[in-house]
Amino acid sequence: MFFETAKLAWRAISRNMLRSFLTVLGVVIGVAAVIAMVTVGNGTTAKVKDELSRLGTNTLFVRPGQWGPGRASTEAKRFTDKDVEAIQAQVSGLRAVAPINRGTATVIASGANHSTSVIGTTGDYLIAQDWDLALGRQFLANEDRGSRAACIIGETVRKELFGAANPVGQNIRVSNVSCPVVGVLAVKGQSGMGDDQDDTVVMPLKLHQRRIGGTTTISSIILSAQDGISTAKVQADVESLLRERRRIGIGREDDFSVNDMSQIAAAMTGTTVLLTGLLGAVAAVSLLVGGIGIMNIMLVSVTERTREIGIRLAIGALENQVLTQFLVEAVMLSIFGGVTGILTGLALAYAVVSLLDVPFVVSPTIVLLAFAFSAAIGMIFGYFPARRAAQLNPIEALRHE
Amino acid sequence: MIGSSLIAFQQVSKFYGRGEATIRALDKIDLSIRAGEFVSIMGPSGSGKSTAMNIIGGLDLPSSGEYVFQGIPTSGFSRAQLTLLRRHMLGFVFQGFNLLARTSAVENVELPLVYRGMDHRERRRLALAALEQVGLKGREHHTTQELSGGQQQRVAIARAIVTDPAVLLADEPTGNLDTKTSVEIMELITRLNRENGITVIMVTHEEDIAAYGKRLLRFVDGHLASDQAQAKEHDHVL
Structure with a gap:
């Protein structure tokens, strides 16, 4: 009996293929949009996570304030040179401790100028980041102390300012600071967030503080633990040291954070929860519109087929059997829309993912969810027209022209 | 073949509308039809014959x-109970054939069996047998549009008898057909009455078609004006 009903429904749908397709277009677009966005989102998240993990699992980031979605605090006290020295002196098992200040500046050399990000740090920065030099050398001790200017530039900056020429030994002006180029960083390419990591200038922290930042404090610290040393232990040591130095009483929350890559990755997926909620709202609206489209066409269909319904009722179809027939037809229509939407969405996502060069990650959950929702839409919006068909008076239905 | 009362009306009335505008389509009709009868019903439009047919x-x-159907009073029957009465006891033939469009003859005939939940193979066997009985062997897979009016009415008759009903209800079965085809259809119905013992109740407004019945009821203004047995003048045809 079910097979019969399904066959009948398929016939009614395929008899008017164009109309059926236009009817479910709303569902198709809604489902396709959600599937495409989620799949592309999954791909970029996977890529970010992958890159973060490649940065090294033994790296820790120390920042003022509690860090996470919606909790970036700018009011927390920044760090000082003394904090960095204390960490270097009192926490064991560290390979590198690099204070970091960031800023942006226009860099000028030989008539060309280029706006870029300027990082003030020490030689430890390149060690902590596992970043090699393509040309030149690290900062010298006197440069790190700030008594002599020196800059290490990224590949993008080199190309912009010097073209093919070797920049080592040349002078550049970074926001009115004259600074000899001592090294060129190895190419790193785009980060998972899409920015160009090679578009940067690295200079000693002291120079940066005096001439770019106009400050004596430090905005963040990168730590790198020695191989074989547990980052959890280093993290705990740094936290207790900083709590002591920043005089945070027992039971009060930290006004700084120490995170490793996996924690930052977790925070990033936190932002996708918000995105998922937003997507859900988009999906709900488009499926509602799609459902109304299905209801509309099912009502038209019931009117068109009044006589047929009359015949069926007269020769012994129960109300439930007619109801089921129209309900199955509506569900089949909406599933047809759902499946088309899923396939379209995946194809769209595949195209976008190839363009962005991120992995194609299909989430079976969202595909199943889209399928289930489209079926439910057919059920909900098909019920009213189906009930109307089932409750027709057979005498009047038979007389209907 | 003729047995006890199959269908009985006891003081049956039917009103439409309310108050001043009330139309009395049937007014206290008493009537009894026994199994195996062939009853023709005539009357001008508005006489109540269609209303009587709908109730039957x-x-x-x-x-x-x-x-009362087969001794069972039907007052208080639910919609579902009436449906089951139609499904198991009655077969319908309409003036406009009322076949499903774009559907083959055999599928049209199978339709009432589908609602009985009969298995596919058994259904096909019964439908083909019914089509053969109405003389449509070889046309089983033609769709409605590919058949002439007479052939369509034969399909409709096959659909009505495939469930082996107690009563065949025919509402102007020849109304849309030419004279020659009408005669063929009436001969088919007469044969089914006589050979299969199906009770036939037929509404018509043509005297010569009504003459195929062995009993003639005339309705006028919601009353049963006459009820008489008829000579079997068409017997020589068979």
């Missing part, structure tokens, strides 16, 4: 009085 066919319920 379980498509409508009387406003008052009692419709």
Whole structure:
């Protein structure tokens, strides 16, 4: 009996293929949009996570304030040179401790100028980041102390300012600071967030503080633990040291954070929860519109087929059997829309993912969810027209022209 | 073949509308039809013959009085119970054939069996047998549009008898057909009455078609004006 009903429904749908397709277009677009966005989102998240993990699992980031979605605090006290020295002196098992200040500046050399990000740090920065030099050398001790200017530039900056020429030994002006180029960083390419990591200038922290930042404090610290040393232990040591130095009483929350890559990755997926909620709202609206489209066409269909319904009722179809027939037809229509939407969405996502060069990650959950929702839409919006068909008076239905 | 009362009307009335505008389509009709009869019903439009037919066919319920089918009073029947009465006891043939469009003859005939939940193979076997009985062997897979009016009415008759009903209800079965085809259809119905023992109740407005019945009821203004047995003048045809 079910097979019969399904066959009948398929016939009614395929008899008017164009109309059926236009009817479910709303569902198709809604489902396709959600599937495409989620799949592309999954791909970029996977890529970010992958890159973060490649940065090294033994790296820790120390920042003022509690860090996470919606909790970036700018009011927390920044760090000082003394904090960095204390960490270097009192926490064991560290390979590198690099204070970091960031800023942006226009860099000028030989008539060309280029706006870029300027990082003030020490030689430890390149060690902590596992970043090699393509040309030149690290900062010298006197440069790190700030008594002599020196800059290490990224590949993008080199190309912009010097073209093919070797920049080592040349002078550049970074926001009115004259600074000899001592090294060129190895190419790193785009980060998972899409920015160009090679578009940067690295200079000693002291120079940066005096001439770019106009400050004596430090905005963040990168730590790198020695191989074989547990980052959890280093993290705990740094936290207790900083709590002591920043005089945070027992039971009060930290006004700084120490995170490793996996924690930052977790925070990033936190932002996708918000995105998922937003997507859900988009999906709900488009499926509602799609459902109304299905209801509309099912009502038209019931009117068109009044006589047929009359015949069926007269020769012994129960109300439930007619109801089921129209309900199955509506569900089949909406599933047809759902499946088309899923396939379209995946194809769209595949195209976008190839363009962005991120992995194609299909989430079976969202595909199943889209399928289930489209079926439910057919059920909900098909019920009213189906009930109307089932409750027709057979005498009047038979007389209907 | 003729047995006890199959269908009985006891003081059956049917009203439409309310108050001043009330139309009395049937007014206290008493009537009894026994199994195996071939009854023709005639009357001008508005005489109540269609209303009577709808009540007999379980498509409508009387406003008052009692419709008894096989000794069972039907007052208080639910919609579902009326449907089951139609499904198991009655076969319908309409003036406009009322076949499903774009559907083959055999599938049209199978339709009532589908609603009985019969298995596919058994259904096909019964439908093909019914089509053969109405003389449509070889046309089983033609769709409705590919058949002539007479052939369509034969399909409709096959659909009505495939469930082996107690009563065949025919509402102007020749109304859309030419004279020659009408005669063929009436001969088919007469044969089914006589050979299969199906009770036939037929509404018509043509005297010569009504003459195929062995009993003629005439309705006028919601009353049964006459009820008489008829000579079997068409017997020589068979």
